[in-house]
Amino acid sequence: MLRLYNSLSKKKEPFASLMSKNVSLYVCGITPYDTTHLGHAFTYISFDILVRVLRHNGFKVNYTQNVTDINDRDNDILKKAREQNTSWVELSDFWTGKFLQDMSSLNWLKPNNYIKASEYIGPMIILINKLLQNGLAYQKNGSVYFDISKKKDFGKLSKLTRNEMLKISKDFDENIENPDKVDPLDFTLWRAEETNQPSHIPSFESPFGRGRPGWHIECSAMAISTLGEQIDIHGGGIDLIYPHHEAEIAQSEGATLKTPFSRFWMHNAPVSYKDEKMSKSLGNLIMVSDLLKNYSPNAIRWYLLLHHYRQPFEFFDKDLKKSENDCLKIQKYINHQSSNTEIDENIFNKFINALEDDLNTPIALQIITETVKNKGSVSTLKKSLSLLGFLV
Numbered sequence: 347m348l349r350l351y352n353s354l355s356k357k358k359e360p361f362a363s364l365m366s367k368n369v370s371l372y373v374c375g376i377t378p379y380d381t382t383h384l385g386h387a388f389t390y391i392s393f394d395i396l397v398r399v400l401r402h403n404g405f406k407v408n409y410t411q412n413v414t415d416i417n418d419r420d421n422d423i424l425k426k427a428r429e430q431n432t433s434w435v436e437l438s439d440f441w442t443g444k445f446l447q448d449m450s451s452l453n454w455l456k457p458n459n460y461i462k463a464s465e466y467i468g469p470m471i472i473l474i475n476k477l478l479q480n481g482l483a484y485q486k487n488g489s490v491y492f493d494i495s496k497k498k499d500f501g502k503l504s505k506l507t508r509n510e511m512l513k514i515s516k517d518f519d520e521n522i523e524n525p526d527k528v529d530p531l532d533f534t535l536w537r538a539e540e541t542n543q544p545s546h547i548p549s550f551e552s553p554f555g556r557g558r559p560g561w562h563i564e565c566s567a568m569a570i571s572t573l574g575e576q577i578d579i580h581g582g583g584i585d586l587i588y589p590h591h592e593a594e595i596a597q598s599e600g601a602t603l604k605t606p607f608s609r610f611w612m613h614n615a616p617v618s619y620k621d622e623k624m625s626k627s628l629g630n631l632i633m634v635s636d637l638l639k640n641y642s643p644n645a646i647r648w649y650l651l652l653h654h655y656r657q658p659f660e661f662f663d664k665d666l667k668k669s670e671n672d673c674l675k676i677q678k679y680i681n682h683q684s685s686n687t688e689i690d691e692n693i694f695n696k697f698i699n700a701l702e703d704d705l706n707t708p709i710a711l712q713i714i715t716e717t718v719k720n721k722g723s724v725s726t727l728k729k730s731l732s733l734l735g736f737l738v
């Protein structure tokens with residue numbers, strides 16, 4: 347029985363889908379202007395394992411992942427496009443291509459709905475209109491804001507205090523001093539085009555006036571459009587819990603009047619490097635394309651899966667070197683043995699049980715290592731390694 351840790355209840359729960367053997371999964375994707383670092387790879391490989399384990403359990407997975415090619419913020423893509431004298435469209439296409447190439451090198455299963463925010467403006471407008479009709483949003487000077495005072499359970503995912511929310515909102519570039527907001531924690535659904543707005547900033551027609559969508563409404567609209575009003579699993583990096591996922595819950599439930607928006611919320615731990623979280627703003631990034639010059643895709647995958655997805659870890663080159671050696675040892679063992687062995691059900695069941703216990707990949711890899719050490723069944727090894735997405 348598959349059990350997953352649900353960030354909403356803060357405990358492991360048995361997993362069953364809403365619709366018999368079909369699972370709907372949404373994972374927040376990249377903002378394409380500087381990808382793919384090891385933190386991205388850890389998140390998306392972890393959800394790759396989730397998809398593989400769900401499939402092993404007989405589920406058909408309908409998986410959506412977005413590309414945040416536009417949003418209401420002033421930094422990131424627009425800033426970078428301006429610096430490089432290019433357009434946000436060209437920049438985002440270039441970095442999305444790089445991301446897909448890097449992840450495909452790691453034998454990543456591409457989500458069946460891999461979609462761009464800029465192509466879902468229509469559904470975003472519909473959702474904002476519903477929020478206005480349901481009395482959960484208000485318009486001011488051409489912008490639209492979500493009124494958090496009207497959603498009584500706002501904060502149920504992050505369980506943060508008001509002061510903590512204020513601090514994090516500020517870090518996420520939400521203008522909490524904007525005088526148009528009734529409450530500083532109200533967040534932007536639609537940002538009005540400014541007078542004399544530079545032409546490199548995207549702008550779209552809407553019933554509220556020209557402007558661009560808020561970051562959070564994008565994911566609500568894309569999840570609902572591709573997966574339905576209620577979904578099974580929503581995932582992303584742990585830093586997205588507040589404000590992004592909290593806002594997504596408030597908007598989706600506020601527009602559809604259906605609760606819960608997602609039954610399971612799964613969050614990935616960050617990767618750090620040189621004592622700090624790997625992030626664009628700190629510039630301490632280890633890029634996957636650089637690692638691929640010196641290490642095999644299997645070694646990188648092995649290294650990532652040595653860490654449970656909820657366990658933060660720090661990158662050290664020597665650990666990745668060790669993973670490369672371990673993968674070589676396994677491959678050597680497989681190459682020199684007859685693969686006509688029978689599956690060792692006892693070992694394979696232990697391996698599956700580890701994965702079904704909230705995707706415990708460190709234990710699953712330990713079982714593989716011990717099987718090699720004990721000169722165990724090659725067929726079992728191959729079956730286990732393939733299930734984890736290794737190329738054998």
Ligand SMILES: [Zn+2]
Pocket residue numbers: 373374375565590
């Ligand atoms: Zn998102």
